[in-house]
Amino acid sequence: xxxxxxxxxxxxxxxxxxxxxxxAAGNIVYGVSRRLDKMSDLQAEGIHTLQMDVTDxxxxxxxxxxxxxKEGKIDVLINNAGFGSYxxxxxxxMQEAKYQLEVNLFGAARLIQLxxxxxxxxxxxxxxxxxxxxxxxxxxxxxWYHASKFAxxxxxxxxxxEVRQFGVDVIVIEPGGIKTEWAGIAADNLxxxxxxxxxxxxxxxxAAGIRGNxxxxxxxxxxxxxxxxxAITAEQPETRYAAGFxxxxxxxxxxxxxxxxxxxxxxxxxxxx
Numbered sequence: 001x002x003x004x005x006x007x008x009x010x011x012x013x014x015x016x017x018x019x020x021x022x023x024a025a026g027n028i029v030y031g032v033s034r035r036l037d038k039m040s041d042l043q044a045e046g047i048h049t050l051q052m053d054v055t056d057x058x059x060x061x062x063x064x065x066x067x068x069x070k071e072g073k074i075d076v077l078i079n080n081a082g083f084g085s086y087x088x089x090x091x092x093x094m095q096e097a098k099y100q101l102e103v104n105l106f107g108a109a110r111l112i113q114l115x116x117x118x119x120x121x122x123x124x125x126x127x128x129x130x131x132x133x134x135x136x137x138x139x140x141x142x143x144w145y146h147a148s149k150f151a152x153x154x155x156x157x158x159x160x161x162e163v164r165q166f167g168v169d170v171i172v173i174e175p176g177g178i179k180t181e182w183a184g185i186a187a188d189n190l191x192x193x194x195x196x197x198x199x200x201x202x203x204x205x206x207a208a209g210i211r212g213n214x215x216x217x218x219x220x221x222x223x224x225x226x227x228x229x230x231a232i233t234a235e236q237p238e239t240r241y242a243a244g245f246x247x248x249x250x251x252x253x254x255x256x257x258x259x260x261x262x263x264x265x266x267x268x269x270x271x272x273x
Contacts, residue, residue, distance in 0.1 A: 055107055
C-alpha cells in the first residue's frame with residue numbers, strides 16, 4: 001500500500017536518491033527544498049516538489065498544510081535537510097552557530113510538531129531523522145555540527161518513547177561518508193572560518209582530508225536510500241540504521257575504545273594531529 005512521504009533536502013544527495021527510490025516503489029512522494037529549481041528533474045519523474053525552508057515558519061506550515069489538504073495525511077516524514085558548519089569554536093560567530101542548530105535541529109523538530117497530529121489521528125506514522133556518525137563521535141573543528149547531531153539523537157530517543165503509544169515510529173539514520181555536496185560545503189566553510197589564525201594548520205589538514213580520502217572513499221547516496229526504505233517498510237523497524245564509508249567501524253569503536261583512543265584514531269584518519 002502506497003504511503004504519503006515528505007522528504008526535506010530533496011534537491012541533492014541523500015534526499016534526491018531517496019525520493020526517487022520511494023517513488024519507484026509506488027509511494028506518493030513530496031520532495032521539498034529551498035532550491036525548487038534543483039528539483040525539476042524530480043518533478044519530471046512524477047515526484048511532487050515544493051519550496052520549503054526549514055528555518056522559516058510560514059514555509060513549513062504552508063507546505064505541510066498543502067500536503068494534508070491534498071492527500072489527507074502524511075504517513076512518513078524524512079528529516080534530511082542539513083549541512084555541516086565547521087570551524088573552531090573560538091572562531092565561529094554565534095549567529096552561524098544558531099543557524100546550524102536552526103537547520104539541523106529546530107527545523108526537524110518543528111516539522112515533527114506539524115505532522116504528528118495527523119499521524120496520531122491515523123494511529124500510524126514513521127518519523128525518520130537523518131543524523132550522522134557525527135551524532136555519536138565528535139571531532140575537532142566541528143563543534144556546532146556535532147552539537148546539532150548529538151541533540152538530534154537525543155531528541156529522537158525521547159520522542160520515540162513519547163509517540164509509540166500512538167502507533168508512530170521514530171527512526172534514526174546514521175550515515176558515514178556519502179558522496180554528496182556536504183563534504184565540499186563543510187570544507188569551504190571550515191577554511192572561511194578558521195583558515196587563518198591559530199587553527200590554520202589544523203583546518204587546512206582537515207579540509208584536505210574531507211576533500212581527499214574521505215570524499216573519494218565515500219559511498220553512493222543510494223546506500224542510505226536503501227536503509228530508509230528498509231526502515232519505513234518494516235513493521236517493527238530498528239531504532240537506528242547506519243551505512244556509508246566507515247560507519248560500522250566508527251560506531252563499533254565508539255563502543256569499545258576510550259574517548260582518548262577514539263580521538264587519536266579519528267585525528268590520524270584526517271592527518272590533523
